[in-house]
Every structure is written in structure tokens, then in C-alpha cells.
Amino acid sequence: MNSTTNSFLKSNNAHSGGLHCTKDALTGMFGWFLQVLLAGLAFTCLIAKRFCEPQKERRSWLIWFYDTSKQGMGAMAIHLANVWLAGQYTGDPCTWYLINFLLDSSLGLLIIFIGIRLSQYLARTKGWEAINFGEYGKPPCANAWMAQCCLYVGLMVIVKVSITLFMQLDFWENVKDFILSPIPNPKVELAFVMLIIPFFVNMLMFWVTDNFLMYKDPAKRRRNSSEESLLQRAKIKYRSLRKKKWIDSESDILLSADDELLDNETVPITRAVIT
Template sequence: MNNNSSGYLSELHCPKDALTNNYGWFMQFLLAVLAFTCLIGKRFCEPRYARRPWLIWFYDTSKQGLGALIIHAANVWLSPHFTGNTCTWYIVNFMMDSTLGLLIIWAGIRLAQYCARTYDIPLINFGEYGKPPQCAAWICQCILYAALATFAKSVLALVLRLPFVVAVLSTLRLSPVTDARLELAVVLLIIPFFVNILIFWVTDNFLMYHPRGVSSKIKTKVRYQSIKKEKSGSDEEEHSADERLLGANV
């Protein structure tokens, strides 16, 4: 009796098709818009001397968007196939992707950058597209990043299929949330939004180009120009004051 009641409540909370009904799709669309807006905001938070042109920014962020789409689609497809609450399984998948999955992707990016430098393969050096930027480099990096995202998701999906993991997680529910729509909003929008702000920000830093030593040189140059400008303005004011003094004496 208790088992049947528990199963009934699980279905009542978040049915198998909850992620793919109209309300679920709306939550996912809203999350995508907010996440994209955060990446735009990040660009404007970058210092002016290091701010990427819009084309380079698009090349960097589109890779992240492609990887996020692959992982999200996999989570939406996998979650209803687990035993238990669909929403719980989705958020479990999401949190694992945001931690262990991100670590796997980071390691893959670093390995690709090492191979690019060691074996002179600039096309796979993440964030570097040539001068002028080449679409071929962007496509290669998109394919590589999509492969890394797929590999990370596959590894974590296999981990979640282990019998003892399933036995523990299949009993979880997002208590005390009992309203199906509220539970869906929590797992598809509220939690992912705040986590994605951090994850997208960090991942964007992985994917963008960081030339060694250039940043400090640019900062020094900007600082020097600022001091020079201030000094020039001060000299002009002093010169004007001298002229006024001479005029008064005459």
C-alpha cells in the first residue's frame, strides 16, 4: 500500500511527460533566453582593452550554446526513463553535468590546447581563430566541443545507470514541493538559472583566447597613455596660467 501510494505521489508530482509538455517547453525556452542574456552581459563586463569583437564573442559563445543544447536534450530524453520522479532525475543529471561534467570538459579543452601548441594544430586551439578570423577554425572547435560534451554526458549517464546509484536516487523527490508546475519551474528554471550564471561565466573563460603576457602589456600601455594624457592636460593648464600671468604684467 505504501509503495503504491509513493509511486502515485511521484507520478502526481512530475509525470513522465512533464519536461516535454507546453509548460515544460516554455520553461526551457525562458531559461535559454536568460542564459544567452547573461553571456551578453558578461561581454560588457569585460575590460575595454580585452573586450572581444562581436564575431569572436559569437564564435566563443556558440560553442558553449551547442554543448549546452546537447547536454540539455540528453537530460530531457533520459530523465523519464529512470525509475522515480522525472523532475528529480532531471535536476540530478543537471547538477552532475554542472560539476563532474564541467570538469571533464575542462580537461578536454586543456588537452586540445596542449595538442594544438605541441603539434602545431591551430584549428583546435580554443578561442583562437586566426587573423582574420576563419570560419573553419570555429567549425572545428564546435565539433570538438560537441564531442567533449557528448563524451562527458555519456560517462555520467553510465554512472547514473549503476544499480546502487539508481537504488539511492530513485527514492528521492523534491519535497516539500507538491505542486507539479512549481516543481517543474524549480528544476527547469530557478535552479538552472542561478547555476548557469556561474557555469556559463566559467566556461566562457575556458573557451575565450588568453594570450600569455599580452594582457599585462595592454594594461601597462593603457595606464601609460592615461598618465600621459593627464600630464599633457596639466602642462597645458600650466602653460595657459603662465600666459595669463605674462599678459597681466604687460
């Protein structure tokens, strides 16, 4: 009876956060410290991305701010929603936060891509230049930036509603039970959930999303494609010339061999005539 009671209490403690982070772990002092540190590291990656751009095509700091601030607002809205939702589920909030975060970074990224491409299509076909992501006019207009920010945050709302509905499926309870079970220390688990895993995932997601959001000159894309086609044609021409040269050299070798054979056959015939 005692062993049964102890096993029940251990199981209950495990599901209530005894071995993992508690209900207020995400909103505690250590949790907020990790969140602020993560935000700083994530946007440092976007600064590094700007310096990785070719110098002739590098965005000005104003355009860079317009592009990246949309991600900042959207990421903050998603993050706060995940922190709040993690406390609404039963069990360890860290695991629920991590599941929401990973879904936002995978399925959510697909929804963002579709939404951005749809808005760019509408901007071209309907003439709604304000929602053409990455285009702010000349000189850059703050109204266009604000319209795109609101549209991007609206996409984040769609992402969060979709992921929340997807999280209602029953099998996530089984996923939650084993996803962080090897980590018994609550603070280590919180560091993995709030800093280590999100840092690498956010670095990739911010980099990819920034490529979606930044302006790409259609003339430059056509020029690059024409240059690529010219390069391809040059390569094909070079290969054909090499092949022709190789065939000619083979022909010369065969002709020289035939000449030698004819010369060798002519010598005995000449001797026979003389004799």
C-alpha cells in the same frame, strides 16, 4: 487490509509521479516554455559578461559569437539528452533530470576543462591551430570555428556518456526519493527543475566555461605577471625603507637620550671640581 492497500497505492502513486511531475511534464507546453526562457536568460548573462570585460580587451561581436555559440551547441545537446534520459528512468522524471543536470555542471565541467586544456596543448605542440579554443586566425576563419564547435560537442558527448555510466550506481535511487520530496506541486517542481535551479547554476557554469574558451594573449599574461612581480618588488622595497627609517628614528631617540644622560652627569662633576 484497507489501510494497507491505501498506503500501497499512495506509495505507488508517489513513485509513478502522482505527487510530482508526470512523464510528459518535461516535454509539455509549460516545460518547453520554461526551457526557452532559461536559454534566453542564460545567454543574456553571457552578453552581460562581454560588457564586463575591459573596454580595450573587449571581444568583437563576431569573436564573442564564435566563443559563445560553442557553449550554445553543447548546452543544447546536453539538455536534449537529459530530457530524453529522464523519461527512460522509472519514477519522477523531474528528479532524474535535476540529478543529471547537477552532475553535468560539476563533474562535467571538470571533464570540459581537461578536454579544452588538452586540445590547447596539442595545438601548441603539434601545430594544430584549428583546435586552439578561442583562436580563429586573422581575419577570423569560420573553418576554425566549425572545427572547435565539433570538438566541443564531442567533449559534451564524452561528458554525457561518463555521467550516464555514473548514474547506473544504485544509491541514486535513494537520492531521487528525497531530492525534491518537499515540493508537492508538480508545476512548482517543474519550475524549480527547469528554470530556477538551472538559471543560477548555468549562469556560473557559462561564465566559467567562457573564460576557458576565450582567447588569452600569452604576451599579455607575461606582461601582467611581470607587472605583478615589479609591484611585489616595489612593495618589498617600500617595507624595507620603512623598516630602515623606523630603525634610524629609534636610534636617534636612543642617542638623544644618551646625550641627555651624559649632560646630566657632567653638571654634578663640574660643580664638584669648582667646589
